[in-house]
Amino acid sequence: MKGWLLKWTNYVKGYQRRWFVLSNGVLSYYLDQSEVHLASRGSITLKAAVIEHVDPCTFAISDSSKQLSFRVKAETEAERQTWITSIELAKGAKMPAADKENPAPTEVKMIRNRRTRVPDKPHYPLSLWTLMKNCIGKDLSKIPMPINFNEPLSMLQRLVEDYEYSDVLDIAASCSDECEQLAYLAAFTVSAYATAETRINKPFNPLLGETYECDRTDDLGWRCLTEQVSHHPPITALHCESKEWVSWQQFSLTSKFRGKYLQVNPVGGAFVSFPATGRRYFYRRVTTTVNNIIVGKLWVDLEGQLEIVGSNAAKGYKCILNYIPYSYFGREEQRSIKGVVLNPKNEAKWLLRGTWNDKVEIAPVLHTSGPAKNPSYTTGEYRVAWQRRPAAPDSDKYYNLPVFACQLNEPEEGVAPTDSRLRPDQRCMEEGAWDESNREKLRLEEKQRAVRKQQELKEKQAIAEGRPFSAYKPMWFKLERVEGSTEFMHVSKNTYWQAKAAQDWSGCPNIF
Known part of the structure; x- marks a missing residue:
């Protein structure tokens, strides 16, 4: 069981919202869900723990030595009772005896260790003149903005x-x-x-x-x-x-x-x-x-x-x-x-x-x-x-x-070749290489304009020759009419995760 509870800190800070996890006979808490792969902020082994009812939404739980105690508050009385029942069950739960000759397979759920910050933002001052001088004599709609x-x-x-x-x-x-x-x-x-x-x-x-x-x-x-x-x-x-x-x-x-x-x-x-x-x-x-x-x-x-x-x-x-x-x-x-x-x-x-x-x-x-x-x-x-x-x-x-x-934006293996994590200008910016990032951003935008011009040219040729032209279609979404409405909306084709499992990215465009 897991969820949010209000944990008493002290008379200055009062109750603070914390993420609690009840697993394998241990009640642990974290600042939020993003910390669950790290060491907990505190935990109590429930085997000999003592539960004290405080009010309809609040209860306290102490370890066997009573030196460690959590005083927590749920949002409703029903939620408090759910937690107490789960804790009582965890206290009385017994691990099944192991069969030495035929040991039962153990399912281990791996939680990825994720980063908690990105590199510091470098100091790159930008004056208004630096921006405007690149716009002289050019179409403003085609001027790339610096990162x-x-x-x-x-x-x-x-x-x-x-x-x-x-x-x-x-x-x-x-x-x-x-x-x-x-x-x-x-x-x-x-x-x-x-x-x-x-x-x-x-x-x-x-x-x-x-x-x-x-x-x-x-x-x-x-x-x-x-x-x-x-x-x-x-x-x-x-x-x-x-x-x-x-x-x-x-x-x-x-x-x-x-x-x-x-x-x-x-x-x-x-x-x-x-x-x-x-x-x-x-x-x-x-x-x-x-x-x-x-x-x-x-x-x-x-x-x-x-x-x-x-x-x-x-x-x-x-x-x-x-x-x-x-x-x-x-x-x-x-x-x-x-x-x-x-x-x-x-x-x-x-x-x-x-x-x-x-x-x-x-x-x-x-x-x-x-x-x-x-x-x-x-x-x-x-x-x-x-x-x-x-x-x-x-x-x-x-x-x-x-x-x-x-x-x-943390790098990850096995994603589609069109994934934002693989975008070079964005990656360079995160790593602090802003000059390289600006060059990559300009290259990608020019490449995209060239592809769009080719598409427009093919469309004009098709119209001139009187033959049908197939407009751009997304890879993983399709346009459908919203139920009970005259509006249309792009909805998932539900094919992405199967393609990822097979690592079949054959239909993906080369955009980077």
Whole structure:
């Protein structure tokens, strides 16, 4: 068994969220899931452990000497009881006697030892004149931007970061009540913006046909695939799956430069499905604004309304999340969000509150009063549905990347030849060879333009000769009509992981 619990630290820090793992008669805890391959922060052997009931959600567990003790709090009484029952079973469990003549095979689950940071960002000052002098007399749309504005990750990898807090989705999958499930799902959608406040560098724009796989079934229980399926307009398709849930997205964006700020408007949307219950939900992202583009310190804000709409077995259920923009004269806390979960009768059942860069709390609605346009809610006790993991003290030295993001571009064998990890300009940047990275970036962009011109020429020839022309088709995704809609979306062909197992990359384009 594994999951989040609040562990008592001291009277200064109080309770802190920690990842607990119950395995082989030992209860251990870590800062988060990314540490499970490292030594635990603390552990108790359960054979002679003593459990003390504190309150409906809290219990304490001590070792046989009572010199080591954990005081932990679950989110609900039911969750606390589940942990206590599992611990009691682990205490009384006996290992089967070994058959010396026919020893039973032992299954060993290997968890990869992953890195926790990337090399420090080198100091390469860039003046405005250095950038502008390369633009004189040239078409600005074809001027490559230097990597000084980038971080060593592809946009494909940034999208996979949406699933860093997949444990919130795991909790949502375990909820029997539709409204409670939707409240946790809403908290999960907020977690995608956890590092937006400090991540001011842009990711690398993916090349057409570029892919990225992230297989974390060994520790996080899911695997994900992304592919750049279109270049003009740039569109990315994503498919992520675990035993309890499946998620797929299509992402694109439009941006508008307003002088003092840059506004980024996402296009497309995301689905999350829970196969065990047949419930499915859809949502779109909100607008991101980067302020002080020319003068001052850059800072990021989010604004807009995110609506999560249920379908199939969840038809009629929805959640409305409001991202409240910063206002100098406003009373709201900066970067705050507020939300409400509604049932098919349009009755409020759960409320959400918090900030998109820290945590989200949820609470059941017990009573609603007042006018429909401005209702007043009486709620039960709020609980933490999602909380951001603290950044490393020196993360500002390496692009403010969290541990999970640092692991995304770690070299890995057996991936497709189009995988972002193999992209030379991105790899050179991570390793600090920025001059070489800029040269590689220019080479790749020129190569992509040449391929596109050849495709356009073939298309013109086909039209002139009156014969059909086959447009570009993605390798691992296909365009399908969204069920119950007139829109189309790229969905997985479910062929990638079989190809990887066979190491058959014969159909992959040569993009690097």
